[in-house]
Amino acid sequence: MTENILELNNLTKFFPAKAGGIFSRAKGEVRAVDGVSLTVARGETVGLVGESGCGKTTVGRTVMKLYEPTSGQIVFDGQDITNLKRKEMKPIRSKMQMIFQDPFSSLNPRHTVGTIISSSYTIHDIEPEGGVEHSVRELLTLVGLNPEHINRFPHEFSGGQRQRIGIARSLALKPKLIVADEPVSALDVSIQAQVINLLDDLQKELGLSYLFVAHDLSIVQHISDRVVVMYLGKVMEMAPTRELFANPRHPYTKALLSAVPVADPKMGRSRERIILQGDLPSPVNPPSGCVFNTRCWKAQDICRTAVPETIQVTPLQTVACHFPEV
Amino acid sequence: MSKFLEVTNLNVTFPTQDGEVRASNEVSYSVDLGETLAIVGESGSGKSVSNLAVMGLHNPTRTKITGSAVLNLANGPVDVISASAETVRRLRGKAMSMIFQDPMSALHPFFTIGDQIAEGWHLYNKGSKKDGIKKATEMLEIVGIPDASSRVHDYPHQFSGGMRQRAMIAMALVNNPSLLIADEPTTALDVTVQSQILKLLKDLQKEFNMAIILITHDLGVVAEVADRICVMYGGRIVENGTVDDIFYRPEHPYTLGLLNSVPRISDGQSHRLRAIPGQPPSLISLPSGCAFQPRCEYSSKVTSGACNSTVPSLSDKGSGHLSRCHLDVADLNNLVKDKA
Ligand SMILES: Nc1ncnc2c1ncn2[C@@H]1O[C@H](COP(=O)(O)OP(=O)(O)O)[C@@H](O)[C@H]1O
Ligand SMILES: Nc1ncnc2c1ncn2[C@@H]1O[C@H](COP(=O)(O)OP(=O)(O)O)[C@@H](O)[C@H]1O
Ligand code: SF4
Ligand code: SF4
Ligand SMILES: [Mg+2]
Ligand SMILES: [Mg+2]
Numbered sequence: 256m257t258e259n260i261l262e263l264n265n266l267t268k269f270f271p272a273k274a275g276g277i278f279s280r281a282k283g284e285v286r287a288v289d290g291v292s293l294t295v296a297r298g299e300t301v302g303l304v305g306e307s308g309c310g311k312t313t314v315g316r317t318v319m320k321l322y323e324p325t326s327g328q329i330v331f332d333g334q335d336i337t338n339l340k341r342k343e344m345k346p347i348r349s350k351m352q353m354i355f356q357d358p359f360s361s362l363n364p365r366h367t368v369g370t371i372i373s374s375s376y377t378i379h380d381i382e383p384e385g386g387v388e389h390s391v392r393e394l395l396t397l398v399g400l401n402p403e404h405i406n407r408f409p410h411e412f413s414g415g416q417r418q419r420i421g422i423a424r425s426l427a428l429k430p431k432l433i434v435a436d437e438p439v440s441a442l443d444v445s446i447q448a449q450v451i452n453l454l455d456d457l458q459k460e461l462g463l464s465y466l467f468v469a470h471d472l473s474i475v476q477h478i479s480d481r482v483v484v485m486y487l488g489k490v491m492e493m494a495p496t497r498e499l500f501a502n503p504r505h506p507y508t509k510a511l512l513s514a515v516p517v518a519d520p521k522m523g524r525s526r527e528r529i530i531l532q533g534d535l536p537s538p539v540n541p542p543s544g545c546v547f548n549t550r551c552w553k554a555q556d557i558c559r560t561a562v563p564e565t566i567q568v569t570p571l572q573t574v575a576c577h578f579p580e581v
Numbered sequence: 582m583s584k585f586l587e588v589t590n591l592n593v594t595f596p597t598q599d600g601e602v603r604a605s606n607e608v609s610y611s612v613d614l615g616e617t618l619a620i621v622g623e624s625g626s627g628k629s630v631s632n633l634a635v636m637g638l639h640n641p642t643r644t645k646i647t648g649s650a651v652l653n654l655a656n657g658p659v660d661v662i663s664a665s666a667e668t669v670r671r672l673r674g675k676a677m678s679m680i681f682q683d684p685m686s687a688l689h690p691f692f693t694i695g696d697q698i699a700e701g702w703h704l705y706n707k708g709s710k711k712d713g714i715k716k717a718t719e720m721l722e723i724v725g726i727p728d729a730s731s732r733v734h735d736y737p738h739q740f741s742g743g744m745r746q747r748a749m750i751a752m753a754l755v756n757n758p759s760l761l762i763a764d765e766p767t768t769a770l771d772v773t774v775q776s777q778i779l780k781l782l783k784d785l786q787k788e789f790n791m792a793i794i795l796i797t798h799d800l801g802v803v804a805e806v807a808d809r810i811c812v813m814y815g816g817r818i819v820e821n822g823t824v825d826d827i828f829y830r831p832e833h834p835y836t837l838g839l840l841n842s843v844p845r846i847s848d849g850q851s852h853r854l855r856a857i858p859g860q861p862p863s864l865i866s867l868p869s870g871c872a873f874q875p876r877c878e879y880s881s882k883v884t885s886g887a888c889n890s891t892v893p894s895l896s897d898k899g900s901g902h903l904s905r906c907h908l909d910v911a912d913l914n915n916l917v918k919d920k921a
Contacts, residue, residue, distance in 0.1 A: 306771040443623040448842035448856035477844035514772040516801030
């Protein structure tokens with residue numbers, strides 16, 4: 256058994272740039288994910304962070320093979336799944352599941368909770384031990400919902416409860432990896448905490464691995480063992496959570512962390528803040544050299560011409576920058 | 582001394598098929614020029630409804646509003662709740678302005694940014710079309726849009742999310758209002774853009790001596806920009822104090838719960854989050870006692886059973902720090918200490 260449940264090697268996913276919209280003048284490709292390499296160990300939670308549009312969701316969906324990768328390699332549970340066909344993916348798909356941000360639109364409003372959760376069994380033609388209804392009731396209990404509510408419809412539940420239904424559905428086939436795409440972003444803080452605790456408990460109980468996509472850094476810090484920071488489709492920095500937050504080495508990570516408002520007025524007042532100028536460049540025409548150079552206060556000539564190599568600054572921390580912070 | 586805006590015992594109810602929604606329930610708050618009041622609380626707690634009433638933006642035939650919201654203008658006070666629709670319409674955009682989470686709710690997709698900013702200016706100023714565009718350009722410069730003289734002719738879709746937010750702020754401030762109500766202005770934005778916008782609002786506040794009401798559910802944002810904070814729950818204000826009162830000396834169990842449930846960048850990650858159990862109440866059938874009672878871990882400590890039967894009053898235990906709870910502050914603090 257390999258140590259890693261998931262390995263991405265130089266993964267890219269380009270979309271054809273559509274005419275119209277904000278890229279109307281640009282032709283070519285949206286370089287949504289551009290050479291991403293990362294690993295998720297068994298039982299580990301890896302947080303994937305970065306501003307909206309940096310490619311987090313595309314990484315998640317490509318891992319799930321909901322998108323065909325443009326190039327690179329996806330290794331899941333020791334098996335190269337990069338080029339597997341739809342049919343060949345079916346048994347693998349049961350081992351990796353996705354949870355989405357919007358707990359409402361991801362549940363069919365016309366189906367009961369029981370039908371929604373058991374759809375995994377139907378699709379994969381699996382008869383769970385003890386029968387479908389028994390299993391669904393167990394899952395509802397596991398995620399903290401009342402099993403008596405098996406025949407209710409999604410609209411009868413609150414946002415937090417609907418997210419629990421989504422989680423129950425994703426757990427039905429006993430997956431090894433869960434790709435959670437902004438699973439608590441749509442929820443109120445008090446409810447966010449309930450769902451985060453649930454994800455923590457389930458991981459301990461079931462030995463799950465998470466690829467946890469989020470833009471809220473305080474949540475990522477709380478839940479992740481390691482964090483991957485993306486910018487314009489590329490990995491800027493990767494480190495164990497503690498190191499990343501205590502000692503960010505990439506200028507972008509530093510700016511991103513300093514922008515997070517802290518729920519502590521005294522600390523907030525005394526904190527040094529880096530305010531990034533300007534907007535995110537278009538992923539259709541990313542800047543040459545280091546993609547961050549248009550907003551980086553440390554940029555030198557070389558940053559505009561040469562793509563920085565990913566260097567190992569400590570055994571577990573890597574950074575893609577010509578002039579990393581010390 | 583009266584403050585610039587004084588809202589007193591504001592009630593907003595919506596009659597619906599399922600019953601009356603009491604969205605704003607005996608709400609009182611005030612904010613002065615140059616001051617930022619933050620209103621925090623979970624979604625559905627009545628934050629927007631209360632402030633839309635101040636702006637006179639509720640449909641009068643489908644809304645019941647009582648109480649008062651007095652603007653202390655240079656030429657005398659005006660109660661926008663009892664004033665005529667025409668009076669309020671003339672104050673809107675001039676004495677008071679509002680911005681929203683989604684800039685596209687304020688920006689029309691078919692008109693240029695410049696024309697839309699100029700339109701608001703022309704309402705209160707005499708000037709040619711060219712003067713209007715000049716003013717719009719100046720406003721875009723103030724809110725930090727680079728290359729404003731050419732971007733003023735752009736349509737909203739040509740702006741990024743952060744730039745649209747800036748454009749909406751420019752539009753709201755074109756007539757130099759004394760009060761700006763910002764309803765979740767950065768909720769849809771990335772933290773990097775959020776910090777730009779918050780800094781912009783702070784700078785503009787200083788420059789124009791505006792009163793700002795910031796509606797948000799993000800305690801981090803509140804901690805950074807607020808002078809005073811009102812915490813809302815179930816349509817009522819449950820706590821009202823300075824930013825330090827609320828963060829360092831909270832007096833209401835709901836405020837405590839909120840503060841405990843946010844993960845903090847600073848602390849280690851090992852501990853479990855202290856979530857508030859249960860769900861926020863429905864505003865149609867509020868419990869007869871304290872609306873927070875079903876979720877409150879301290880209600881059993883109020884031996885009189887008042888939590889179940891009587892709505893606690895919002896009382897000042899000194900120095901303008903108000904809280905709506907039957908539990909004595911000293912007792913609450915002891916209970917919190919025992920738990921830690
Ligand atoms: N199906 C698609 N077709 C074309 N472009 C897409 C598609 N999905 C995402 N993109 C683009 O790819 C980039 C990355 O998007 P996404 O992965 O959703 O980012 P994130 O999740 O980090 O916000 C964005 O520029 C987005 O517009
Ligand atoms: N026009 C309306 N008719 C009926 N109910 C409404 C209306 N507008 C708001 N509400 C209800 O009033 C309550 C408070 O809403 P709101 O002030 O928007 O909450 P928030 O604190 O999230 O801003 C919610 O329960 C909402 O559903
Ligand atoms: S490579 Fe240069 S531009 Fe890129 S982050 Fe490092 S210093 Fe900044
Ligand atoms: S009044 Fe009672 S139920 Fe309400 S917050 Fe205070 S202790 Fe809790
Ligand atoms: Mg996304
Ligand atoms: Mg609101």
